[in-house]
Amino acid sequence: MTESYGISRRELLGRSGTVAAVAATVPLAVADTAPARATTGEVGVRMTVNGSVTPLTVDPRETLLDVLRERLHLTGTKKGCDRGQCGACTVHVDGERVVSCLTLAATLGGSRVTTIEGLARGDRLHPLQQAFIDHDGFQCGFCTSGQIMSAAAVLADGRARTDDEVREQMSGNLCRCGAYPGIVAAIQQARKEAS
């Protein structure tokens, strides 16, 4: 993945992702309409994503995660397990952390959604983002946006103070690379800066 082709890694991933999504939806749609079933009907939802009002028409089967990544191209939110088990897809809905892979977009009319893209203030990183850099709170980075969104909610909640309490509150975010010591240190730094 080099820059010499004049295409960034994100663009390449974005493009190949779109191709894959198209290829995957065609046979799926055929399979779904084959048995006689009630038609789904599309659902109109108006949610506010990172401060922008975003009117959408969604298939009731679409998760918030898929809407963010594939329709709004907010690919900072990651799909790990897609089963509610890893926390990579963590975002905030109305200020509370949730897993977006188990949230149906159709239920979100009127909701306020914040993703990792909505955390920084202009070019200024959120203190947690800076703290993750300072403490090597990641290796491959796949879990990181979920970790940071989850940590932001933990800090706002204000109950976790000791390292053990931070670990307990963060247990819904798994890290395959085992960057946990750096993650805990980063959260502690951001917590102390805020207090």
Next chain:
Amino acid sequence: MREFRFERPGTVADAVRRPAPGTAFLAGGTTLVDLMKLEVMTPARVLDINRLPLRGIDQTRDGLRIGALERMRDVAAHDLVRRRYPMLAQALEASASGQLRNMASIGGNLLQRTRCGYFRDVSVPCNKRAPGSGCPAIEGENRMHAVLGASDACVATHPSDLAVALVALDATVRLRSRAGTRDVALRDFHLLPGTTPEREHDLRPGELVTDVIVPDLGWASRSVYVKIRDRQSYEFALASAAVAVRRDGDTIAEARVAVGGMGTRPWRLPAVEAALAGRPAAEASYTAAAEHATDGVRPLRHNAFKPALMRRTLVRALLELERIR
């Protein structure tokens, strides 16, 4: 995920008006959406009940009322719950993760489905998912499965932590259908698998859980929930115990005991309660009473460790209770 019709009823009456088969209520979705993706659950119609006014945590004549749509996080954080029924708050905080506790409702928690891997995999047989197809867990991977209340048809555990604590507290669920309202003791609400493991609870088609009622029990302010798992956090129970004790000086006057990770439904242990009553509040009494916890157990190939783990978990919970003033 299969196609379904999506509706958002605005009132409870609307939600229960047409109890068509193949209808599922959607609360937090942490069980339902997961199982719909796996095509283990394939409702033709999904009713999003989140706008219904099934909320609130308040003291009523019958006890503490918790609206079915209250989230696990909010119930665990509520002052009345923490002060009067610490075991409830502890069971909730030992469940799932921070994200999931924000999403998951109390009603949905009681109705969550088993985590048996065969149940979750549509490519293999499972009597609970496809009645009559067989139970691969009996001869297969069964370390997490039940040693109490199992049948030849199904050996799956009920995974809820909350339900264990609620069953110890004699909670009831309030149900609403077109026909009206009825209360069912939680102890009778979940069914043993018997020959029909696909029937998990006493909920009629289209019936809605509206509230959970926890009767007053002053001495439950001294209660604990102890959960033993493969990792410290974010894991289902291998064994868990919800205990409350009323003491009369150094003697145990009454006790409430229920266990999780063991049974095919949340498991109350009246024999242990009886064995504790009238005994001195001391480790020897706890160990003796815990022997009754495993009356009638039927361990499977991979979970022969469970009966001993159960007894020790119970003793540990009773010892922890001693330390609470």
